[in-house]
Amino acid sequence: MVIQALKDQGVDTVFGYPGGAVLPIYDELFQQNEIRHILVRHEQGAVHAAEGYARSTGKPGVVIVTSGPGATNAVTGLTDALLDSIPIVVFTGQVPTFLIGSDAFQEADTVGITRPCTKHNWLVKDPDRLSGTIHEAFHVATTGRPGPVLVDIPKDVQFASGAYQKPAPEKSYYKPQVKGDREAITELVAAMETAKKPVFYTGGGVINSGPAASMLLRELVDATGFPITSTLMGLGAYPASGKNWLGMLGMHGLYEANMAMHDCDLMINIGARFDDRITGRVDAFSPRSLKAHIDIDPSSINKVIHVDIPIVGDVAHVLEDILTIWKSRGRKTNAEGVARWQAKIAEWRKVDCLRYKPSTGTIKPQYALERLEALTRDRDRYITTEVGQHQMWAAQFLNFEDPNRWMTSGGLGTMGYGFPASIGVQIAHPEALVINVAGEASWLMNMQELGTAAQFRLPVKQFILNNERLGMVRQWQELLHGERYSHSWSESLPDFVKLADAFGAKGILCSDPKDLDDAIMEMLNHDGPVVFDCLVEKHENCFPMIPSGKAHNEMLLGEADTQGVIDSTGAALV
Amino acid sequence: MSPLHIKKGATSHSAYNLRSTFSDVEERHTLAVLVENEPGVLARVIGLFSGRGYNIESLTVAEVDHTGHRSRITIVTTGTPQVIEQIKAQLGRIVTVHEVHDLTVEGRTVERELAMMKVNGQGDKRVEALRIAEIFRANVVDSTLSSFVFEITGAPDKIDAFADLMRPLGLAEMARTGVAALLRGD
Known part of the structure; x- marks a missing residue:
């Protein structure tokens, strides 16, 4: 039944490692040819491999591991996928229902352990609910802000035959908001029309929203001529060869990107979450800007940085609305201001923050x-x-x-x-x-x-x-x-x-x-x-660097800057 | 920039329900959380509070709709406005949470709690305990020659006041349900 549900979900590959409590599923896997099983060497590897699969395809990654140690070994991968919003569906075997709670061999409270490191998880005790739960798991993993989910299946439920249901996502009560509020979007467009020093700050949410989001982003950036920077997670959404590209921002981001963030008057955050590696010192973060934040997860808004224009919705949907409204209002920007802003950025670029001392003897x-x-x-x-x-x-x-x-x-x-x-x-x-x-x-x-x-x-x-x-x-x-x-x-x-x-x-x-x-x-x-x-060179340091407890305009650019810059409060910040 | 057109009671997109600046003042809020009644849902809610370092002053939970499998969790919590907004948004993220209502923001509420108190004592103290219980409209639900068990219902501060009076009169044990709350009016 598990395999049938996977096929109906369009799964062609699973990453996994067999064990006592998943033998019935592995037996089913053995007797079919549509789903390919990749045998890893450690369950953590299975989850990371599924993450790589998911991030490079946009499809959910699927993992099958056994109970107890199989499940606990998957925990790091689940947490990783949760923090990076990667859709993963993990199936764990569990001891039979009548042994749950008896400290049976290879028993662990898998749903208890993984509750804080999954978007949602289920323990399926009723065979009739197995297929429905699996379909719901795929729906939850891939809808809204994506994330890892886990389905824990006791061995007797794997053996049992229950009623099979076809996927029916419309029946799910999990329906996150994807369309942004039109009033807020209009407010953002109005701000874009007058901004003198705008910057796009994009993140993994653009990638997670799908290829259409990246295309819309490129259209918007190129049409407005606003500079754009991205978090580590969002690289590739806008091409590095694009003329408005500033490079990555953040702790080890580029000088021009961080300076632009600090000095801008309009910050348009698209699918990023003001992570501490990005913001540096929060109370000195981009002090003079109006901030807009587009995110599918309402809890990301105002979590770290107070924003003026919050827009809850899927990036692609919101970008489409921004483009439509901006065009219908006459494609206006403050061209003169933006040109001066781009000239300022060109000056920052001349700092050439990535330069390093070349060497002929060792590989830098x-x-x-x-x-x-x-x-x-x-x-x-x-x-x-x-x-x-x-x-x-x-x-x-x-x-x-x-x-x-x-x-x-x-x-x-x-x-x-x-x-x-x-x-x-x-x-x-x-x-x-x-x-x-x-x-x-x-x-x-x-x-x-x-x-x-x-x-x-x-x-x-x-x-x-x-x-x-x-x-x-x-x-x-x-x-x-x-x-x-x-x-x-x-x-x-x-x-x-x-x-x-x-x-x-x-x-x-x-x-x-x-x-x-x-x-x-x-x-x-x-x-x-x-x-x-x-x-390579053993003692090379990574620059530029915003030391902990410092603001975006207090970057270290090279070895000469490093003496005594971080005080004891910064040292505690990691 | 205008602070986000807050509509009173608009919790469906609670992210819009924001103050224009972050305040440091701690507020006390009563939240009503309607959840799917399934195993682990309470653990999810409690784990959220402990994992993210939020306060719980009281928490009550019971199924309120048997056919619809809905339970209602009433949480009294404290925090700065920013933290309260985060709590609501984080609760809203839980897949099995259907609705989050901030009763403190949405309107005037009626809050009630039930407590039982065992008071041991003889002679004048016993008489005095009974007299005060009458004033507070507490019921005697168990009695021996040397003890009473009082049942009292009311807002939390009424129960606090009653407990304070019972303490010198021989309060030995107390059980409280935590707050249940509803909005007034229709």
Whole structure:
């Protein structure tokens, strides 16, 4: 019945790991050919792979794991998907209903444990309600603000045969608001017509709203000529080559983007949530601007930053209304003011905030990413990352032209996310070039998935910027903790080439900038999984940086700025 | 910019129900939350309050519509206006929550709570307890030669006042239901 429901939901791929409490479902899986099962090596990997699948396709990712440890191992992935609003449907096996509560073998209170880390979850005790619940789960995961859901199915319910229902989303009482309030939208359009220093601040909500939202965004930005910046989650919604593109904003965002946010007089937040990595010091955040906020989730509005024009609705719907109203009122902007604003931004651009000291002896991580960008720019490319310095450098130095091409753990910051996510992306796009930009420490957290990549012959490229350090932790210790590098170096690292070899993958080692291009080409030309061990400068810091407790216009641009800038209150802010 | 055209009682899009500036003043609000009566729904609501650090002064819950599987949770909470708005919006996000009403904002409410108090004592104190109970219209629901159990219904401050008077007269034990509330009028 579970498999039938999945088929009716259009599922073609599931990621999972079998165990005692899901054997009946696995038996059904075995006896059919429509749904492909990807066997991972750890349940956390299954959820991240499903996230990669979901983010690169816009379809929900599906996971099947067993009870107890299977379910608890999925918790990190569920939390990650919750914070980044990724639609995931996780099925967990459970001990039979008559054993629930008896501390049975591999029993855990799965719905209890996952209640705060799912959008919603269900324990199905009645076989007649199983199929209806599964359809409802897909509906909830993909409607409104997307998110992970979990369906816990006791083993006896899996064995039982109940009445099957076809999907009927119209019967669900879960119906979030998608159309924005017209009055508020008109108010925003009026503000757009007069603003002298407007800026679009976009986020993952544009990507989640679907490809139409990105197209409408591009139309609106190009028609108005307003500059646009994006959060880490929203990269690709507006093309990096677009003329109004400011680059990413936030803690490690670009100087011009953060300065524009600080000095603007109209901020139009589209599908972003004023995360603390974006705002810096809240009471000094963009002090002189009128703020509009478009979000599908009413709880995002006024959570962190007070906004003047809140618009609850789906990004694509609202953007369409904005365009219609703006056009019907005569396509007005304050052209003179905006031109002066763009000139000011051009001055900020000249600061060239991403510049770094080149080196001929060692590979600078920024240089490695510049070369990766140059050599892969024209390909059908998908990028995932782990979490840390490499992630920020990837966001700064790689250019994204389209949505759904950039998969990174933004909200939760999950080290170990990128490798399994790259597997999920490659499964969804077998012909595409899928690269996981990684740090050696993050990558080791889910390196067991090399087995999955080898088994399914997935040509995922693991581009590891190996500085033998927990680079971001080290950077913070340097700036905040008196250069006391407490446990932030990677001792006893494996030989990554031999490690790759042991799994039947290809390993490449590169330590000389002169060899880098050839080594990257070797990686790209190999038809199979590659572990690329790129030995980089060990003590490079990631700039620009807004230190904790500081405002957008108090950015550090390089090593010279770093002495004694963060006071003790900032140190507590992480 | 105009502060968002607040309509009194408009909770269907509570995000619009906002003050123009964030105030630091703590307010006490009574919320009525209509939920699907299914396992775990109370845990979701309580988990939201503990997980996000909101206050609960009192919470009552019972099924109010058996055929429609609806329960009504009445929550008394305190917080700054911003926090109260967040609480309502976060409650509204829960999939099994159908409606969130801020009774404090929507109009005048009638609030009632039931309490039972066991008062041990003999002689004058016992007589005095009974006399005060009559003034407060508390009922005696159990009696021995040395104790009473009083049942009292009223607004929370009336119950507080009664308890304060009973304390020197031998108040031994108390059970309170928490607040149930409805809007006045139709």
